[in-house]
Amino acid sequence: MSAKCVLLVVFWLCRLDEILALGWIFPKEPIYLEENDSFRMQCMLDMTARDARGFNSSNLMFYRADEVVPREQVKILNATTIELTVEHAVPSQVYAYTCKLNDTKGVGLRSVYIGHKPQPIKDFRCRTSSWKTMNCTFTPEPNGVKPHYELFFKMEPVLSNYSCELQQVPFSPLKQCIITIGYGYRAVSEIYRFTLSATNKLGTQVQEFTVNNFDVVVPDQPTECSIVNSTITSHSAVLKWGVLSKYENFKRTFRFEVKVLSMFHNQQWQIMDTTNIYRSKNDYQLSLNQLSYADTRYDVRIRMRTNSTVEDDDMWSNYTSCLFKTLSRQPDNPPDVADGIFENANDHLFLYWRELHEWQHNARTGFYYNITKLGPSGQIIEHFNRTRGMLQMRNIEDQNFTFIIHSANGEGRSFKSSVIFVPSKRHRPEKPEVDKLLSDSGKFTLSWKRPASRSSYGVTSYTVFWCNTTSNSPNDCHGSINFTTVAANRTSFELSGAGSTLNFAVAANAGILSSGMVWAACTATHKTDIGKLKTLWITEMLSTYINLKWKPECGDVAHNGYLIYYCPISAPRTLGCKEPEMSINVTDKSLHYTRLENLKPYVTYKIEIAMYSETHIGPRSEPLVNTTREAAPSPPRNLTLQSVTNDSITLSWKAPEHINSGKMSYEIRYNNDTLRYSVEDPNSDVETTVSRLNAFTLYNISVRALTIGYSNASEQLTVRTRVGQPEKVAQLSSTVNGDSNLVISWRKPSDTAGCVEFYELKLKTEQTVIYKHRGNECQLRQENCKNAGTKSYQFLVRAVNVIRNDSKFEDLSCEDRWLELQNRWPNLVTQSTECDGGGMDNRASIFTQLEGFELVYGPWSDPLASWCTKEETLSLKSTISIVLLIAICVIIFFYFLKMKHICQVKVIIPDGLNDKSSSGKPDILGSGGRIIFIDQSSNHAPSIGSLKKEIFGKEQNQCLLQSSSSSGCGESVGDLSGHDQRSSLEYFSNGGAFEDDSTSFYDQEAERQDLHGFSDEPSDMIDSQMDNTEGIPDFESNGESRSTDSPILSEVKPKPAVAALPLTVSSGYVPAPVAVNPTRAPVSSSGYLQLSTLVNGGGMMMSSDVFSKSANAKMPATPISGYVTHKQLSAYGQHLN
Structure with a gap:
């Protein structure tokens, strides 16, 4: 019953699709064609469909993917049908045609595949990994009509056919077949025969492949890579490794690849010669000879492959690696020198030599150059040790000197040495004169003039020197110096691709004698022929000016003056100006100094100088960067009151416009007090609170900034703190006036913290009564003391301030505040001088809360006690006290007389x-x-x-x-x-x-x-x-x-x-x-x-x-x-x- 229901549902869905469709496409099956074939396709509109009413074939059109096919390929057959004709079809990734009604509604879809019959595979190959599995791969050919592949194999002498399932290699176009032990792979079988068939709608292709199992074995990587420690020298070592024992009886031999790498090989592996490998069963040894670098760590890699006719790189195993380090030895060579590689300026002598590369040190640490100074007779005068390629000696005597230079390390000195001969001045040829040093796009041209003919020594050659530099000094070298020899008949030298900033020098040689080096003072360009200044310096610098000097050393240039360019920069690395560049024109070419004025304190400036002539402006010098001195900042800006309480004031302000320093703090002055405030970022705005202030006190507030000095004060703010709690009233006093009334008086608190609108007087007897009083005293009527139940009184007073959450009320003076309170509550405080009247009723208290007023009470004073006594009782007690006192005095007198007689x-x-x-x-x-x-x-x-x-x-x-x-x-x-x-x-x-x-x-x-x-x-x-x-x-x-x-x-x-x-x-x-x-x-x-x-x-x-x-x-x-x-x-x- 259930099966019948399923069939009915499927049938109904199919009929529903037909009912909902707007038409049909013919043919109803996909189309498979070879390249350059033609095909036709028709689209028929179902006029009975509800959505097709009112339309005809003129509203139909074919689309290829989402693009409309050319109109010439479509024709209308009748009112319901159109036809598409395609001539000489070509393969395409997307070959699906859609027929649409009115360009929106789909009528039908049909796929078209254009390709060719399967073609032979050219890269079929198999690899056996450690005799465990055989993996055969090939690349399917591109075809619009995708073929279906099947792979079968059999082994000799067993002729049974096996089928191998083909799988797609992940992330690769390859297809592979993996044959494992138990599923057709046998390690002892040498010959495998494969049959590959490819079939599609257009045809079938069958190919046969024969694979030698032993020739395609990919072995495991070598094992136990190590270096025999006893064989390590500074240039050689013996390498040992092994292979797995399962390869001992293998019918094929193996080939090995050994390569080494050190820090000096520039990431280029060096392949070692493996013709002299020594084998003992499964162990191998190879002597690594002619290692170039001593005291250097080497990385050794070894891999192996089956020695067969298959030469593909995937036949190699993985690498096995090990490390070792060669021993150190003394340097092999001394540094290179040339004739004239010295400079004698006044009494100073500079020697140069070409520094050895680090790999030539033959030791990672402790390398140096040993220089021995010999006198005219060959006697040893002094020894020097240097780590760079230059030696400077001061106060040198004018005589012949010979310098012998060795390279050395902890293992000793080099066997060879280099010699520099410095003749005395009378034996030196005349120095050549540098004419020009031109630079154009990395190409340098040095030209010089021949020495004067009056010299008795004929020039036999010239030596040209150059080196990189990072300073403006013409004889400063950053790194090693380089040199070359130029024939005597030449007076120029060209160098390309050596760097952007170079110093050049030239020396004239006459046999073993030499004039010494003459440095080119400045570099000019071919475009201007005006030199580039190299020597400029700052002689004095303060916060607002810089004194600058320079030395024009290009005497061959006819310049008219100097242009000094300067500007503040954002960062020394970028050297970009953050403000427009300024310049000063020095028209007097004999003037070699100037002052840059109106500078900003603590600002980094970039300074450059260029010489100019009537027609050209020469290249600028290398930038001179320096920072002016610090100065006092400008005043803080926009001092603003943020909030105020009865004991604090919150302020805010902006940083000074000119900080003039790297660090800054502020001083807040309020009346006679100061508060120091430090900031991390001097440029940030500040908001802070001044606390521990007195309530209801007028403060004059200003701020000034501090660096190396104080700025001017900011604009002044006058702020009064809010009303606070008054202090405790001092001790009360009492007197009796002429009417026998008790007068209670007190003093105003020392710190009122406000206006003290009134006082509260607490009268404690048998019951407690609180009165509000405006003045500083009140009278207690005598009738209160005649109360039979009253024996004593206690009086306590406290001050009361009135505050309101209203800035207008808080800013009023004390008189105006009291008038405001009186207008609102006339019965707030008694106006009588007596202690038993006045006071604010409950309605006034409630109204006070509703109006936003608040009463701030001070602490109660210490109590003042007063006792009420009857007059007749007081008189009787006084009489009894006087009588007792007289009796005591009489007794003492008689006792004294009696004792006197006894004595x-x-x-x-x-x-x-x-x-x-x-x-x-x-x-x-x-x-x-x-x-x-x-x-x-x-x-x-x-x-x-x-x-x-x-x-x-x-x-x-x-x-x-x-x-x-x-x-x-x-x-x-x-x-x-x-x-x-x-x-x-x-x-x-x-x-x-x-x-x-x-x-x-x-x-x-x-x-x-x-x-x-x-x-x-x-x-x-x-x-x-x-x-x-x-x-x-x-x-x-x-x-x-x-x-x-x-x-x-x-x-x-x-x-x-x-x-x-x-x-x-x-x-x-x-x-x-x-x-x-x-x-x-x-x-x-x-x-x-x-x-x-x-x-x-x-x-x-x-x-x-x-x-x-x-x-x-x-x-x-x-x-x-x-x-x-x-x-x-x-x-x-x-x-x-």
């Missing part, structure tokens, strides 16, 4: 105890706790000795009064005072009064002594020697010493020293005052406290009148003496009171 206590010693009074105990206690000694040496001297014995008889180990810091009885009071620096009041009083009995260690110890008595053991001994009174330190409560010239010690002047009395203190008692020799200092033994210590540092000073009063004080009936307890001493004081 004036005097102990009267009974006569029976006078012997103890000399024991060093103090007589009376001076002010400040000082012990005052009374001179009693006349009365108590006898008793001192008995007292000493008595004291030493006491028990010395009893320690009744030890300080908290002592550890035994052996420590002295001096030690105690050193360890415990407590004041005497710490021992003498407790809490501002006398010590309580229950806490006094002295009282406890005294009671113990009363119960048990004194110990019989000896007391501690102290030093027997005492210092003079002048050395006694006066210890204050802080342990510091006072000098002997203090006011206290000066009350009683010490007498001359008396024998020292050793002093001990019995335990359990406080020593009572006793008079001793004032020349000795009292010393207390360890464990006892001197009375002076008890009051030391207490601040109680005894004056002389007090002392006199104490001396006359009323004595008790029973005075105390000796050692007493604190209770006894206190009771005694109470009695005195």
Whole structure:
């Protein structure tokens, strides 16, 4: 069922094509013809077709491709048909004919093929690649009627036929047949016979080909290419290679190709002679002899082919390569020289020689020329080594010299040498005079005049020299010098194709003698015969002018003056003028200098000079290029304000018209400050921002450029920065005016950053209220302080600026800005002097935002506090404070009097105890706790000795009064005072009064002594020697010493020293005052406290009148003496009171 459906669809499509067609072309099949045959073709229009209605055969036409065929080849047969007739048809790539209706609609298409019968193939060949496959190829002939090819082959003795499929070689017109092992190829079969048939519509061609399989084998490339290292020399080496073992029994031999290449062969491979190849089975050797270059790396390539009659290049295998390097050796030859190849100018001698080529160095490094200078007698004077072909010697003597030149390298010198003989001036022939050096399109003609006839030496020849040059110096050679010998009867020399810029010289020779070289100073052309200047230089150059000098060396030219051409150039390489060329005419030909003025700083100029005559202008000299000095630039242009904020200004400007330097920077000046701005490209426009500016400040801004100096300043811009945030208001102050109102005042911020339209005052009590105020002070009404719930106030102030995103408003002055704000919001700020009025309502705030205004608030000031108190409370507190103060003063006064009386206590010693009074105990206690000694040496001297014995008889180990810091009885009071620096009041009083009995260690110890008595053991001994009174330190409560010239010690002047009395203190008692020799200092033994210590540092000073009063004080009936307890001493004081 499905097959029937497919057939119906195909049939329907065919019928649809016929229904849609506008007509037919006859014949209905393609046309195949041979060249020069004729054919006819008809086109019939289907008049019943819908698109053909209204048309006839006159509307039909044939087209070949897209071109209309000639009208004479088409004729109308009837109303529906036309006919095309083509005579002597020729082949064509496109031979399709189309019949069209009304030149647009196609009626039908027919192909026509014009060709010929198949022709014999001429390039059939086969190649066998390594006995793996056989590839046979041929090129099909061009034919308009494309033939079909078939290839068959058979092998002898096997006669079976094989068919080989033909394929198109990619990207090639060739067809190929590949026969592989398993599909008909046999390596052992020698003869293959091929049959190639070609068939097309016009005929058939059959050809037979016989191929010898062994003759067409393309072998594999040679293997193991190497150089035997032991055989490498500076000019030879032995090459080794091999072939695969499968070729060992091959019935054909092989041919080899060996070629070498070095860096000096100019990419031309050198084929080596292979007739002397040595073979050992599959190994081969060849000696590479006569290698031209020493110390040179060689690339060796080897390939092989079957030795057969087939000579095509595709029979060769691929190359095998290897590298080696020859050894170095000393140079083979010295440099070439010629007669007269020297120049003697004044005392300078120049020698030249033709430099060797690099390949002649025979070493890649270390090459040089060795020159030996010999004197007139042949003695060696000096040796020179040079790497170039010239030697210059200064201050040469006028005598005969011989120079021997060798070429040398690290291996040694050349065996041969070249000799230059320089005769003394008296032995030289006269120099020739250069007449002209003409140049025309690369052809040079040098002419000279013969030397003067007065010379005794006859000229036998001339030597002409030339070399390339890159400078204006006539004797400077870039590279090697060249020379040739010219016969004596000639006075000119021509040279072609040697270069565009050459220097020439000529020398006259007489045998071995020579005049030396004479250089041609300038070159002229045949068109003008006016020379070309070679020597010009700059003598001075600044930023705006150049001083130029030149030297006219072509004396043979009759010129009238000089033309100097100059212009600024874009680049030294191109030398093209970027501005119109300027010129200066120097009409005085004897003037050889000029100044080029009005030049631009830091611009590269090209300068050329040409000589001119009445009829011609000579060639220009080689360009002299130099750059003028730098200078200060012109001012920056078009300084423009781009934007402004409250702390920055953005500027832009164009680069100066004349930069006059290679590097440039800018200096931006704003008021008294400057800012340096560097740029990478001096020619680029600049846009930058000046930041860290003060708000609402007027700035005068200008810019100037800097190279080696500053330019003039640009036009000045005056810009005011925008309003910013004001600074913090300083500390507030308050006063009370006559109405008892509190006045809060403040100062304007140091940096307002704007106009400060108003201030905001924050009043903080139980609730916070903010007022807006215009002035710098306001009053707080007294009624606010009478509020029962209010105890204190805090005041804070901040400044407020008003800004608007409108340049017109921002440019107004402060007065105009305030008027504008008042007109818009009359209730913006209170006009009252009180702190409790005014302020802007919510509607005004919203309107401010809608109008584009913005309030900029400064920080709040430090708070100012104020307290509200009742008047009666304040009066009561004042009265209580005064009463307390008076009471404290009275208590202090009475305490002072009491302490004063205690310090004036005097102990009267009974006569029976006078012997103890000399024991060093103090007589009376001076002010400040000082012990005052009374001179009693006349009365108590006898008793001192008995007292000493008595004291030493006491028990010395009893320690009744030890300080908290002592550890035994052996420590002295001096030690105690050193360890415990407590004041005497710490021992003498407790809490501002006398010590309580229950806490006094002295009282406890005294009671113990009363119960048990004194110990019989000896007391501690102290030093027997005492210092003079002048050395006694006066210890204050802080342990510091006072000098002997203090006011206290000066009350009683010490007498001359008396024998020292050793002093001990019995335990359990406080020593009572006793008079001793004032020349000795009292010393207390360890464990006892001197009375002076008890009051030391207490601040109680005894004056002389007090002392006199104490001396006359009323004595008790029973005075105390000796050692007493604190209770006894206190009771005694109470009695005195």
